[in-house]
Amino acid sequence: MSKESQKIQVALADDHKLVRSSMAKLVASFSNCSVLFDAENGEEVMEKLRKHLIPDILLLDISMPLMDGFETCLWATKNFPQVRVIALTMNTDERSIVKMMRNGAKGFLSKNTEASELKKAIETVMEKSFYLPEEMSWKLVTGMQNEANMPALPSDLSEKEKEFLIHVCTELHYDQIAKKMFISPRTIDDYRAILYEKLKVHSRMGLAMYAIKNGLVDSIE
Numbered sequence: 001m002s003k004e005s006q007k008i009q010v011a012l013a014d015d016h017k018l019v020r021s022s023m024a025k026l027v028a029s030f031s032n033c034s035v036l037f038d039a040e041n042g043e044e045v046m047e048k049l050r051k052h053l054i055p056d057i058l059l060l061d062i063s064m065p066l067m068d069g070f071e072t073c074l075w076a077t078k079n080f081p082q083v084r085v086i087a088l089t090m091n092t093d094e095r096s097i098v099k100m101m102r103n104g105a106k107g108f109l110s111k112n113t114e115a116s117e118l119k120k121a122i123e124t125v126m127e128k129s130f131y132l133p134e135e136m137s138w139k140l141v142t143g144m145q146n147e148a149n150m151p152a153l154p155s156d157l158s159e160k161e162k163e164f165l166i167h168v169c170t171e172l173h174y175d176q177i178a179k180k181m182f183i184s185p186r187t188i189d190d191y192r193a194i195l196y197e198k199l200k201v202h203s204r205m206g207l208a209m210y211a212i213k214n215g216l217v218d219s220i221e
Contacts, residue, residue, distance in 0.1 A: 007032055008126055011055035013039040013072065014088075015064045019111070021037075021090070023059065030119050042075070049080050056082075057122050062089040062096060070099055077104025084125050088118070098134060101106025107131040122174065152198040153212045161198075164191045165211040168204055 012035065015018040017029045026034045036055045039045045041064040049204050062069035073085045086107035087100045097108050109118060117133065124131040154162065156195060160181070167177040178188045196202060199210045211217050 007034040007111050008057060008122060008156060008160050009034060009036040009055045009060060010122065011038065011045070012059045012088075013042065013045050013069070014041050014059075014061040015066065018062075018066070019061075026115055026118070027059070027122075033119075034123060042069070042072030045072050046075065049076065049083070054080060054083060055083065056126060058085045059088045060085050060102070063092045070103055073100055073105050074076075074103040078203045086121055086125060086131070087121055088113075092136070108136050109133065109134075125189045128176070137169065151200045151210065154216065157198070158196075161191060161195060162216055164188070164209055165195070165216050167192050169209045 010033050011012070012020055015021050017040075020038050020040070024038050027033050028035050037048050037053050039048060043066045045058070045060075046067070050056070060069045060073060064072070065133065067075075069087060069089065071085070076083050076085060081104075084106045085100075086109060087096075087105050088109050088111060088182060090098070092108075092110045099107055106129055107121050108119055111120075113133070121131045121133075153161050157165075162175065163181060167180060172180065174188050174192070175185050178185045192207070195207060200205065201207055201210060
């Protein structure tokens with residue numbers, strides 16, 4: 001086995017060419033790493049992986065056109081679970097960290113991180129499968145605590161739940177909504193109870209206000 005094949009194979013995805021090039025040079029300077037490929041967005045990552053260019057580590061920016069880091073991470077970890085994703089991004093807010101980790105990322109770093117920490121993160125994820133700097137760990141914990149008290153985003157709701165919310169904004173009674181949706185009144189009760197919990201509301205008015213604030217009622221015929 002050649003020395004090159006023994007190295008950690010790293011891929012990079014970032015829509016900024018200069019950043020991508022600099023990161024590739026930095027990773028290649030690590031004695032135990034080599035760069036397998038770089039990509040401008042998530043769609044390019046998909047193409048490379050489908051062509052059997054399978055890295056050990058995928059360094060992934062979050063803000064990319066066509067297919068962002070959240071979507072790419074979820075797809076990559078689902079279809080190529082052997083690829084370990086590390087988010088390397090300027091988006092270090094609590095919600096981004098929580099979402100990336102839930103989508104399968106094994107690490108999360110700021111682009112302002114030192115080269116030594118990036119190298120440490122790559123090695124740790126390879127050896128122990130998970131790496132978060134201390135400040136990111138605190139943000140992850142805080143983000144998860146805050147998320148538990150925050151209403152779900154529209155993107156987190158099913159199409160049926162969105163449809164139910166749309167009908168809630170009309171004058172239809174719940175039994176009429178059930179008929180409109182071709183489901184039983186009991187199922188409507190279940191939707192209502194689940195959405196009360198998800199959206200942190202306690203009344204039909206609360207459900208309706210959520211739908212209005214999030215633009216769901218635009219779909220009312």
